[in-house]
Amino acid sequence: MSVLDEIRGRLVVSCQADPGEPLDDPAHMVALARSARCGGAAGIRAQGVRDLRALRAALPDTPLIGLVKDGASGVYITPTLGHALAVAETGVDIVALDGTTRPRPDGRTLAATVAAVRARYDVLVMADVASVADADAAVAAGVDLVGTTLSGYTGGAVPHDPDLDLVGALAARLDVPVVAEGRINTPEEAAEALRRGAHAVVVGTAITRPAVVTGRFAAALLTSRELS
Structure with missing residues (x-):
């Protein structure tokens, strides 16, 4: 079974911690990933x-x-x-990279980057995009799958809700798998992403960022106290 078949219709959990956070340690990431697997996650993003x-x-x-x-x-x-080469060298199955049409820091095109990675490693390449135009360009550049990861993060205020409309638009338009990712905070939103045509769904903060989740509860209680 291919990696894409293994994650089809299933949950991928993003296990990441920002530098300086209490969970910023490989042992903690492994524990989070193992916990996610115990809960039914098909894959891990890190x-x-x-x-x-x-x-x-x-x-x-x-x-x-x-x-x-x-x-x-x-x-x-x-x-x-x-x-990208450093990531591929670790033995991952899929290398995720910025797939927007913005200039890359090393001056290479996305297509040149994808080709160079594939020339050295047997891996899939995933483009994290923010729009339909990004996705079209990424597919033309030769990526194997596209994620909606960067929708809402390339300028302006970050929305609260996931961009399920983009998930649906890309799923209907592209010939490569579309991964729903970004601000998916509930099981209902994850299920809706599949109904919109997502190949798989990535959830991170809502599962593996306890400080952020705790902050939401604490802020809600603070607001409630102030209004009472």
């Missing part, structure tokens, strides 16, 4: 060479989507060929 190596060693048979973040704005998800 970032950083250190964590990816630990996850590959601990879960050798689990579909693993890998990336590297360099910075926090602009093109920062696996932004250069060097980053």
Whole structure:
């Protein structure tokens, strides 16, 4: 069974922690990933060479989507060929990278990056996009699958809800699998993404970012106290 078949119609859990967070440690990421697998996740998405190596060693048979973040704005998800090759070297099944039409920091085109990765490693390449135009260009560049990861994150205020309309539009338009990702906070939203045509659904913050989830509860209680 191929990696894409393994995750078809199922949940992929993003196990990531920002630098300095209490969970920022490979052992913690492995524990989160194992917990996700126990709960029924079909695959894991993670970032950083250190964590990816630990996850590959601990879960050798689990579909693993890998990336590297360099910075926090602009093109920062696996932004250069060097980053992509470093991710592929860890043994991931899928290399995720910025698939928007914005200029890449190393000056390479997305197509050149995809070709160079494939020339050295037997991996799939996933484009994280923000729009239909991004997705069209990414497919033309030769990527194997497209994720809605960056919708709402390329300028302006970040929306609260997931971009399920984009999921549906891409699923109806593209010949490659579409992965729903970004601000999916409830099981109902995940299920709706599948109904819209998603090949798989990635959920991160709502499952593996306890500080963020705790903050939402704490803020709601604070607001309630202030209104009472």
